[in-house]
Amino acid sequence: xxxxxxxxxxxxxxxxxxxxxxxxxxxxxxxxxxxxxxxxxxxxxxxxxxxxxxxxxxxxxxxxxxxxxxxxxxxxxxxxxxxxxxxxxxxxxxxxxxxxxxxxxxxxxxxxxxxxxxxxxxxxxxxxxxxxxxxxxxxxxxxxxxxxxxxxxxxxxxxxxxxxxxxxxxxxxxxxxxxxxxxxxxxxxxxxxxxxxxxxxxxxxxxxxxxxxxxxxxxxxxxxxxxxxxxxxxxxxxxxxxxxxxxxxxxxxxxxxxxxxxxxxxxxxxxxxxxxxxxxxxxxxxxxxxxxxxxx
Amino acid sequence: xxxxxxxxxxxxxxxxxxxxxxxxxxxxxxxxxxxxxxxxxxxxxxxxxxxxxxxxxxxxxxxxxxxxxxxxxxxxxxxxxxxxxxxxxxxxxxxxxxxxxxxxxxxxxxxxxxxxxxxxxxxxxxxxxxxxxxxxxxxxxxxxxxxxxxxxxxxxxxxxxxxxxxxxxxxxxxxxxxxxxxxxxxxxxxxxxxxxxxxxxxxxxxxxxxxxxxxxxxxxxxxxxxxxxxxxxxxxxxxxxxxxxxxxxxxxxxxxxxxxxxxxxxxxxxxxxxxxxxxxxxxxxxxxxxxxxxxxxxxxxxxxxxxxxxxxxxxxxxxxxxxxxxxxxxxxxxxxxxxxxxxxxxxxxxxxxxxxxxxxxxxxxxxxxxxxxxxxxxxxxxxxxxxxxxxxxxxxxxxxxxxxxxxxxxxxxxxxxx
Numbered sequence: 284x285x286x287x288x289x290x291x292x293x294x295x296x297x298x299x300x301x302x303x304x305x306x307x308x309x310x311x312x313x314x315x316x317x318x319x320x321x322x323x324x325x326x327x328x329x330x331x332x333x334x335x336x337x338x339x340x341x342x343x344x345x346x347x348x349x350x351x352x353x354x355x356x357x358x359x360x361x362x363x364x365x366x367x368x369x370x371x372x373x374x375x376x377x378x379x380x381x382x383x384x385x386x387x388x389x390x391x392x393x394x395x396x397x398x399x400x401x402x403x404x405x406x407x408x409x410x411x412x413x414x415x416x417x418x419x420x421x422x423x424x425x426x427x428x429x430x431x432x433x434x435x436x437x438x439x440x441x442x443x444x445x446x447x448x449x450x451x452x453x454x455x456x457x458x459x460x461x462x463x464x465x466x467x468x469x470x471x472x473x474x475x476x477x478x479x480x481x482x483x484x485x486x487x488x489x490x491x492x493x494x495x496x497x498x499x500x501x502x503x504x505x506x507x508x509x510x511x512x513x514x515x516x517x518x519x520x521x522x523x524x525x526x527x528x529x530x531x532x533x534x535x536x537x538x539x540x541x542x543x544x545x546x547x548x549x550x551x552x553x554x555x556x557x558x559x560x561x562x563x564x565x566x567x568x569x570x571x572x573x574x575x576x577x578x579x
Numbered sequence: 580x581x582x583x584x585x586x587x588x589x590x591x592x593x594x595x596x597x598x599x600x601x602x603x604x605x606x607x608x609x610x611x612x613x614x615x616x617x618x619x620x621x622x623x624x625x626x627x628x629x630x631x632x633x634x635x636x637x638x639x640x641x642x643x644x645x646x647x648x649x650x651x652x653x654x655x656x657x658x659x660x661x662x663x664x665x666x667x668x669x670x671x672x673x674x675x676x677x678x679x680x681x682x683x684x685x686x687x688x689x690x691x692x693x694x695x696x697x698x699x700x701x702x703x704x705x706x707x708x709x710x711x712x713x714x715x716x717x718x719x720x721x722x723x724x725x726x727x728x729x730x731x732x733x734x735x736x737x738x739x740x741x742x743x744x745x746x747x748x749x750x751x752x753x754x755x756x757x758x759x760x761x762x763x764x765x766x767x768x769x770x771x772x773x774x775x776x777x778x779x780x781x782x783x784x785x786x787x788x789x790x791x792x793x794x795x796x797x798x799x800x801x802x803x804x805x806x807x808x809x810x811x812x813x814x815x816x817x818x819x820x821x822x823x824x825x826x827x828x829x830x831x832x833x834x835x836x837x838x839x840x841x842x843x844x845x846x847x848x849x850x851x852x853x854x855x856x857x858x859x860x861x862x863x864x865x866x867x868x869x870x871x872x873x874x875x876x877x878x879x880x881x882x883x884x885x886x887x888x889x890x891x892x893x894x895x896x897x898x899x900x901x902x903x904x905x906x907x908x909x910x911x912x913x914x915x916x917x918x919x920x921x922x923x924x925x926x927x928x929x930x931x932x933x934x935x936x937x938x939x940x941x942x943x944x945x946x947x948x949x950x951x952x953x954x955x956x957x958x959x960x961x962x963x964x965x966x967x968x969x970x971x972x973x974x975x976x977x978x979x980x981x982x983x984x985x986x987x988x989x990x991x992x993x994x995x996x997x
Binding site: 302314316318323326328344346370372387388389397412414415417433435436437459477486497500505508516546547549552553570571572573574 | 621833834835838848850851852853854856857858859861888889890891892894895924925926927953956959960961962963967968992
């Protein structure tokens with residue numbers, strides 16, 4: 284009888300501990316580092332995973348090249364279209380294979396069409412206040428619409444799949460926009476580094492969620508620089524000075540964080556960008572370690 | 580039966596004892612701590628206690644409200660760190676404003692207040708300028724020989740909030756309204772002399788401190804030390820609309836173009852991979868376009884400018900765990916010695932690669948050093964070893980601003996076989 288009672292007590296104590304006490308975990312899978320084949324990675328900026336081709340593209344800004352990796356994250360090749368690429372930063376690839384690459388050095392966005400062997404600048408002449416336009420990060424939705432941050436005017440510009448200017452989706456008069464991502468439902472997520480604020484808008488540019496602040500608590504940001512959204516709608520924010528990734532639920536509630544300052548695999552040193560693909564693999568530009576850290 | 584009775588009495592006795600101990604009834608009044616005994620040793624506090632403005636708990640011998648008479652983890656045997664302790668009773672709204680005075684943010688209340696008693700109002704350790712100028716050195720506040728009357732008299736609180744404010748520089752109201760509180764003589768403001776001095780632009784209601792130093796100046800009318808060349812040459816219309824136009828104070832070009840049309844070399848810097856491009860006329864985030872007491876027309880000392888956005892860097896630098904920093908970082912705020920504030924194609928806004936930046940000053944280390952550069956690979960990250968692989972100049976617990984203890988942990992990070 285006593286044994287039975289003890290067993291029941293143990294079960295009562297253990298079950299809730301396991302069921303509710305378990306913390307979400309994100310594990311390191313691999314790191315893409317400098318090696319003999321590709322040489323030293325320079326200042327890495329953008330990362331994009333092409334779901335159609337199952338390839339990862341990395342912009343190695345200071346080396347003026349885009350590196351491609353296969354679905355197994357094995358290095359394939361470096362794209363340097365006729366020396367036309369100058370300090371590429373953020374990048375996306377359309378479903379028909381065109382690369383769109385931000386070049387702050389030219390204050391523009393370059394379109395690279397490998398099959399047609401053409402390289403040309405996106406036309407901003409129809410954008411209002413084009414004279415002050417300054418490109419920030421770019422994002423693409425499932426219909427190939429391209430969203431471009433205009434840092435000098437704190438707004439997001441929408442270009443259709445033919446790369447014609449459609450409209451100004453949103454203008455943020457209160458906070459500055461540092462990063463942008465679009466989820467599979469067409470919702471737009473923006474991050475402001477200086478104010479430490481994440482905002483979610485619907486496709487029409489109507490704000491539906493806002494959260495975050497800068498501070499020293501676990502759920503607050505030191506210096507947030509990039510964000511991404513996974514298939515479940517969880518929002519991941521890279522905090523460059525905390526050297527961590529903070530994860531929030533759909534309504535902006537803090538869930539957990541992962542990683543921390545370090546140089547070994549799984550640790551981060553001044554991370555600068557995050558991208559999550561449809562299968563939930565997390566790619567983080569680990570800038571000061573000159574590598575891409577891949578988590579899941 | 581007898582045994583049960585005995586047990587009953589034992590239970591009753593135990594219960595009563597427990598109740599008496601719980602309510603303190605068993606302790607005699609004499610055993611209750613009285614803090615009057617404190618003065619037997621701390622005799623120096625006797626005189627303070629007689630002062631009119633003594634802190635109420637101190638006056639009432641409630642020493643235990645702040646101190647633990649036996650042990651504490653904090654200096655002076657206080658129960659909690661001073662900031663938390665004071666804020667426990669003094670929940671001041673000013674503490675929650677956008678900008679807080681550094682000692683308030685650091686919980687260093689006793690920097691300005693005496694927690695026991697003072698001859699001064701609000702338990703202040705000193706009066707007026709004798710208080711403020713302990714930290715805000717008068718030579719840095721008064722850049723010239725002609726002080727603004729309130730500042731010269733040390734009436735700092737006429738313009739500033741001592742704890743916190745929603746306005747920059749802890750001023751009491753918006754800087755566009757602040758001056759008018761005293762200088763409300765509209766007739767004088769509309770005189771021909773004033774109009775001419777302001778090139779016939781309607782400046783009433785604008786930020787006077789853009790050109791005038793509210794503390795003092797070497798120039799007449801408190802004009803700041805360095806003036807923009809266009810201001811000197813009556814070239815206001817290079818940037819602004821004409822004085823007689825519909826929007827005279829409006830800019831005649833959009834965004835930062837108004838500055839970059841002349842400062843073309845700087846415009847190039849903003850086209851680099853890392854840059855400080857922001858919205859609007861972002862140059863004015865750091866520079867004063869009219870007049871400044873700083874070099875490069877900066878709108879304040881670098882620490883102030885940089886910390887406006889990089890407040891987390893300030894938190895780390897002032898963290899109690901931070902013992903070693905790059906010299907001059909706190910005192911001089913020489914951020915620009917290592918970082919290019921406009922733009923850079925290198926990491927962390929360095930003007931060139933890390934090794935070149937450091938050896939610019941540390942020349943001896945440029946001639947002999949642990950192997951660095953492309954021939955020395957950090958086995959942890961596979962990137963090239965540089966100075967900042969081992970040093971963290973922005974704040975470290977370890978000697979020489981090293982990332983790890985050099986005697987125990989540093990070398991074995993890479994040299995694992997040792």
